[in-house]
Amino acid sequence: METYSIQVMELLSLGRTEDGRNRMVIAVSREDGQHTYAIDIDELTFSELEALRPLDGGRARLSPYPKWDPYRQTYYSALVRMTSALQDTLYFACSEAYLAQIRLIRQGEPSLLAPGGAGGKIARELPARSRWTLPRKLAAYGPRLSALLLLLLCGAAIFLYVSAGGRADALPGAETKPAGAAETSAPVEPVKPVAARDDVKEAAVHADVRADAHEAAPAEAAAIPDKQAAPAQASLQQGAKAAGYVVVDIDAKKKFFGLPKDEVALTFDDGPSPLTKKIVDILTAHKIAATFLFVGKNAERHPEGVVYAHEHGMSVGNHSWDHSVLTKASAKDRSKNLSMTSSLLESLTGEKVTLFRPPYGAVDDALVSAAAKERMKTLLWNRDPEDWNAKSADDIIRYFKEIEAAGGVYVMHEDQHTVEALPAIIEYLKKEGFKIRCF
Template sequence: MSVYLVKLVELISINIESDQSFLHIKLTTEKDVELLWKIDDFTAENLKALTVFGEHHKYRLSYYSSWDSTKNQYISYLTRTFLDQSEKIYFACSEAYVKGLKAIKTDEVNSQILLPSIATSLSIEPEKKKHKKSLQSFAWVSLVFMSVLTIVLVANSLLSMAETNENSKELKKNKTQEIEIPIASLKGKTDSFQKTSIPEQESALPLVELSENVNFSIQEGNVALTFDDGPSKFTKEITDILKEHDVGGTFFFIGKNVEKHHDSIQYVKFNGYSIGSHSMHHHNFTNLSVEQQEYELLHTNKLIENITQEKITLFRPPYGSKNEITIELMDKTNTKMVLWNADTEDWKSQNANEIVNYVVNSKTSGSIILLHESQAVIEALPRIIEHLKNQGLHIVSLN
């Protein structure tokens, strides 16, 4: 049995009927293959709201998925492209959709999933290309009435139904290919799909609630990794490292960077990490008036909240500089100021080994560790996490 090496999944259209929904997608492998994917209405509606099909944009589905423990739902994303521009758009999806992505990615095959007539009709005989159109029509119409939840690959060369049945024995001898990818629907009424399970590896991240208006440290036995000056081109990779090691993290974003990297903010949020403000322009707050400080804080909060749809309650003043005006602003806006008691000074060295050495030689229990988004931090982070875990510490997000 041949296996297709799926590289890209292009979303061509979304069809939502009264009792069923389908995605029409194209797999780019050694040659393009189109298929229909029957999915749940919840995922289909969410995708429909984000897409406008036409000559200007193309959409590519990502194999990425994660569990948002705060909203109790799965998250995936699609990439919208136009010329040389691309944008990642996140959406809520079902467990069935996540399983479908995995099936497509791994080319899982299960001949018991297809109805016999459909499975037989998918046999491929290259020399009989003249029957392609008639059988493609059959495959599309038949899928509408299928009670079995499947994806059917529409190959380039297909036999008609009558000739397929007559030559089924001969086709078996010739070891003709049959290709299918099973998909389980969230709306299926069998017991096995009535409940949505949360995978163990996607459990809630460790979190510490801050109790003070101004915070330099946290409870002993815990340690917080914090990342300043994003969002940036490094944000997603830092997030991936934290997620890979199943540890917490807190990001402090600068307002002027938000528009350029708003997809990175979505990525951090949907992976469950904490987000705070680091001001609009990274000015020293002790040199600013009341009005200027309010603008630096509140305008940045608004930009981030428009993306995350959640209130920003954490703030880190640039350079750690603050005055009475800043403290009063924290009280007025019910915001927690997050400072630090472990400064790696990574921005000076830009050297992964020096960053790691600082952490290794510091008292880390109860620490809030200051880091900045950079390539050096990306290189140092796995070793830092390994060291902190070896110390028996909980690496937490802040809230």
Template sequence: MSDSYGKVIELLAIERDSEVFGLRIKLSFTESAELIWITDTDTIENIAAVSEFNGIHKYRLSLQTVWDVNQQQYMGLITRTYRDHSDRFQFACSVSFRNELESIKNARRLDDLHTLPFLSAYRSEPDEPIAVPTEEGTDARRFGRKRHRLPLKLVSATMMSLIFVLLLSSFNYSDPSGIPPRQATTATVEVETVIQLLAENRHAIMAKPVTSLEEETEKQPEDHDLPSDTVPYLELDEFISFSIPKGYVALTFDDGPSKHSVDIMNILQKYGVGGTFFFVGTNVKKHPDYVQAIHANGFSIGSHSMTHSQMSSLSYKQQEMELTRVAELIENITHEKLVLFRPPYGAFDGQTEALSRHQGNKMVLWNRDPEDWLTRDEDKILDYVQHIEASGSIILLHESQAVVDALPRIIQHLQDQSLKIVRLQ
């Protein structure tokens, strides 16, 4: 599961300290804290252009950014809500903002944030309006507070020392990658374990019946099995893909295999559409039979790394391990070369590109993200899909019950627009 699951960044105001501007945010996951986020002026101006802190609306920053191929620019996403109504806006953001966002996503506890130099604790001051400069030279009036840079928490030196010692004692210093000792298992041993699990499940996995929206009916799997050579597909021409040609749409499912994999597969089969699954190696080791079933039924499988690590934060050798270990696991189940790769969090660097090219991979990103991992609400997921230009999109979804419940209506909506729903290869 992604470290970003459950994290929410609420944007409260834009702050000023002398000539320095920052974002006042409320970060919530295991706990909540109000923080000041000092980032680049251009990104703050772009955020100010799509927000107005009038005490009526609430704003939430997405934890994801996407690469806009046309503008050659990273784009952030902000959601504005008022009661039950919400609107989503994109804003151009810098590479530094994107990297800072990734650092926040990877924090496991609030206490981890004291290591991030761009964050400081917020202390309230008397309210006063501030003016954020815009590109046109006019002032965008935003309601905020003057800020003072403070440490996140004033903790005694003794307590910090004890915590530091306890943390140090929990790590294995013989492994410079920072990957827990269990993950040092060789690829050969992992593959042998997976083969053994498959051998113990020779009866294979039986497809579960798919129910309609109106009523539940008993169906045998063969009633809607779709031969593998008839599953609609689209061949990707580019090494890195954020979108596909107009008239097509790709439904992609991250972080499996899981208990939801077969339900998703059955729904795709029922409607005669394609789907692409990006599997994490640690989950492949747990559910090799699901991988086998999805491949046998003609759906596309890609790599989502071995441990769902942020690739751009790893060394060359660590990235190589993340790619090769999961590839060996999946290839020993499917007996086909693994081609597709999606970097976790959409984060990659030059080393990731070089390794992917060397292994003959195609990197698949996305241009539509309903943030289903955050809402866990089937109606909100469907509402997002119904209000986008879906033609030519790669839609990012995750394996969850909410996605299973929303998927039939998502497919029906896309088919009503005469779009061809394809698997990628």
């Protein structure tokens, strides 16, 4: 039985070498750091991947577990392509040889390491093929451009109204002043800016055109209190302890990956969402607690999910403001991202955030230090059921039964299949004698 230790498998580049080989470079995040692997792949897998254009304008996360399709009698795998505008899960057929190479990467086969890529620093040895054309760019940003055009039209209408004076004499049929007539000596009241209509603002929000409110207002960001100077508060984990749940403390000196062999933990990323309440209700019914790592933007949209999880004794942590790769951000942007998220969560719960999980598992010493400055410990994971990629609840349940569970910290997501699978997962873990913990 294979023990799962990979956090993230990211496709860095895909192309042909000068001597005609099909080459892909993959970055893998493990318990001991990040590693870069370079493998040559067969024509079938290469053609399937190439057709998806996985690196056009964004990033691509690969599934570490290709699967067998009994209907098409072929192996297939998945990747998640992420751009600033959208996130797509795409599937591609692959060969048994590709499956064998991915298995070797999972096992940490040193012969596949890219030159100079054995450490934490990732080097993009092959340039990603750029196939962007103007029509493709416009298609990708279509929703944003549409909303932006709507705002510009409204702005133009407002400008014309204000330019005309915004007065009754600008309306059709109103009395007009003869050309050259002297102006009255009475002072003219300044015209107040006309607020954009609520429906226009709503359209802009849903199209994600506007910059994040916190990022667009540096004065507001500067008003966030210094956590080092803040008065001591009860941490968010106190609620779980008060409810009678066992809370595991994380060693602040290292990134956390595992538990004692008789314990497991369930963690949920990327919420809150409309499914948060359902997940919490299932956990509460089974008298266990889990750890929820919330994204700031989602907490802004669904604050009731944060409050509900906290009030029911769940542990709550920081999963960044916008789920961006913080290892690539500047020190200032990193600090602002973490601080904004914690400030929002703390305003909703009245308690201090002490946990941080880096998006995509992308972490380095600088990010761990940045989290520590915000009084947060870094929480990673060592089991990934890939519920985001599951076609059914049974796929997720099967993972729990096939992979060694002892000491497992499971990363899960607020997905409908996950909600459907959760009762069976909890029952299975309890039947196997595991104590289910939170952080």
